[in-house]
Amino acid sequence: MTGPLRGPGPPPAAPEFATLALDRRRFLVLLGGAAAWTTLSPTLGWAQRLDRVPLQSWTLPESTPASAIEQTRALIAAAILAPSHWNAQPWRFELDGDVLRVVLDAARTLPASDPDQRLAHVSLGAALENLLVAARAWGLQPVAQHLPWGLSERRGAPLVAATVRWHAGGARRDRVLFGALAERRSNPREFEGRAIQPQSRAQMLAQVFEGVGIRWIDDRTAIRRVADLCHEASLATSADRRIAEERARWMRGDDGDARRRGDGVALERLGVDGVARWLAGRSQRPGAWLHGWAASSVAREVRERVRSSGALLLITTRPREGDARWLLAGQSYERLALKAATLGIAQQPLTGPIESARHREALLARFGATADEEPVLLVRLGHAKPVDPTPRRALALVSTYRNS
Numbered sequence: 001m002t003g004p005l006r007g008p009g010p011p012p013a014a015p016e017f018a019t020l021a022l023d024r025r026r027f028l029v030l031l032g033g034a035a036a037w038t039t040l041s042p043t044l045g046w047a048q049r050l051d052r053v054p055l056q057s058w059t060l061p062e063s064t065p066a067s068a069i070e071q072t073r074a075l076i077a078a079a080i081l082a083p084s085h086w087n088a089q090p091w092r093f094e095l096d097g098d099v100l101r102v103v104l105d106a107a108r109t110l111p112a113s114d115p116d117q118r119l120a121h122v123s124l125g126a127a128l129e130n131l132l133v134a135a136r137a138w139g140l141q142p143v144a145q146h147l148p149w150g151l152s153e154r155r156g157a158p159l160v161a162a163t164v165r166w167h168a169g170g171a172r173r174d175r176v177l178f179g180a181l182a183e184r185r186s187n188p189r190e191f192e193g194r195a196i197q198p199q200s201r202a203q204m205l206a207q208v209f210e211g212v213g214i215r216w217i218d219d220r221t222a223i224r225r226v227a228d229l230c231h232e233a234s235l236a237t238s239a240d241r242r243i244a245e246e247r248a249r250w251m252r253g254d255d256g257d258a259r260r261r262g263d264g265v266a267l268e269r270l271g272v273d274g275v276a277r278w279l280a281g282r283s284q285r286p287g288a289w290l291h292g293w294a295a296s297s298v299a300r301e302v303r304e305r306v307r308s309s310g311a312l313l314l315i316t317t318r319p320r321e322g323d324a325r326w327l328l329a330g331q332s333y334e335r336l337a338l339k340a341a342t343l344g345i346a347q348q349p350l351t352g353p354i355e356s357a358r359h360r361e362a363l364l365a366r367f368g369a370t371a372d373e374e375p376v377l378l379v380r381l382g383h384a385k386p387v388d389p390t391p392r393r394a395l396a397l398v399s400t401y402r403n404s
């Protein structure tokens with residue numbers, strides 16, 4: 001989309017400004033984004049000096065790969081296309097004999113905003129489900145086993161979240177969802193506000209596994225109340241210095257910067273573009289007022305986007321069920337997101353009120369959920385123009401193979 005991040009230098013040519021339709025809110029967001037970026041740019045500057053990492057292609061083989069090793073590589077390639085919290089891609093895949101282990105990469109988790117690794121496990125679950133969908137579509141019969149921490153955590157050993165085995169032969173299943181693996185996106189745009197048709201809702205909810213809770217709202221007043229909560233939670237998390245610093249490590253100046261690193265979320269995906277990046281190039285030392293103002297303009301933007309949704313969905317598990325259930329929640333979310341893609345429905349996960357411990361209870365209450373539910377993921381659904389794919393670190397960087 002755009003080239004590398006601009007450093008200080010001449011301002012962009014006038015047409016770039018002329019093409020921007022800037023109403024007051026959009027202008028505030030852009031300027032707020034600039035403030036955020038200038039605040040963070042000293043932390044991010046080093047990223048520009050890194051070499052490019054190899055990227056994973058968004059193309060998958062249509063038919064079953066011939067050899068066992070090609071099958072493994074293709075399955076991992078499908079897993080890698082999964083969504084993840086801040087596009088951190090907290091996964092590794094280890095083939096040991098005929099067992100493929102899905103491993104949590106602790107260096108790619110976000111301890112300040114996700115202290116219990118709930119969102120990292122949702123991301124791993126999404127990757128696991130992509131792998132299983134591809135295996136079924138290729139006529140491989142996969143068997144997955146979830147490994148709760150108690151079983152998998154050994155001192156100094158990597159955290160194995162799940163293992164997968166498969167054997168060839170049998171019916172091909174999940175072909176429709178397979179077709180959506182490379183098309184699914186988290187769509188950060190403002191949605192059109194149109195309602196989701198009941199039959200689409202039914203098809204999406206049918207993807208959710210037993211044991212995972214789903215709450216749905218599409219009443220405008222109820223949506224606005226959740227939007228207000230997201231606004232509050234966004235302000236609360238931005239004011240938390242540890243969370244703000246951690247986010248800075250996963251923010252990328254633009255899509256080009258994200259592609260160079262192979263991960264993270266570009267500012268333009270957060271609603272920050274054009275003018276903001278121009279301002280970012282010229283002010284390296286923002287005053288504190290700018291930082292606070294940036295946080296409030298981002299929070300307002302979050303509220304507007306949530307308000308524009310056709311429906312909101314809350315995925316829950318039971319309290320203290322832990323990581324195996326979060327994995328299943330991630331698998332359910334991914335199937336639902338794939339189904340949404342096949343139906344032309346845009347969706348975006350949101351975690352502000354889940355990252356903010358003091359907003360979780362209010363979130364449950366606004367969805368009419370009970371105290372024996374724990375929120376895992378908030379998802380907004382609606383209709384919007386599609387967005388481009390985001391980068392993924394290549395297979396070679398996240399997989400190891402051993403014949404033992």
Ligand SMILES: Cc1cc2nc3c(=O)[nH]c(=O)nc-3n(C[C@H](O)[C@H](O)[C@H](O)COP(=O)(O)O)c2cc1C
Pocket residue numbers: 081082083084085086087119120122123126184185186187188264265348349350351352377389390
């Ligand atoms: C567990 C989880 C939490 C996420 N939380 C947010 C969020 O709070 N806000 C947001 O804009 N996107 C969120 N996302 C979407 C990711 O940013 C997105 O998956 C990632 O950037 C890759 O882009 P893609 O989903 O379009 O492939 C989340 C995704 C997952 C799996």
